Amino acid sequence: MPRDIDSPDDREKPPFFDRKKEAETSFWRLKRASDGWRENRLKRVMAQEEESLLTTLGRVSYICACLYFDGVILTEIPVSMGKTTFSWFLYFFVLAVAFSLQSRLYSRWFVVDIRQIDFNRPL
Secondary structure, eight states, X not given: OOOOTTOTTTSOOOOOXXXXXXXXXXXXXXXXXXXXXXXHHHHHHHHHHTSOHHHHHHHHHHHHHHHHIIIIITTHHHHHTTXXXXXXXXXXXXXXXXXXXXXXXXXXXXXXXXXXXXXXXXX
């Protein structure tokens, strides 16, 4: 029986990865990503320290009002409509629209400017 020109024995072996090197590379990649997230979070916290008490209370009040509206007021839709499938679909649709609107309003009203904070700048 004739042998195939590209028999499995004649092919080049695929390159193998060094597990230790790959693990170290992925560790540093994850560390850089988490350091960036941590730095932005720290900047947001530092920027909130300079805001007024009314802004802080407004942020907390807004979140409480949104939770009350989403959790108590909107649940009246399936309760008043008899807990049918249509009422649950309507509830989740209205909840998604309300959540989208609430998050846009929150980001517009309570935006925190972190552009002025630079950790790399010497004091």
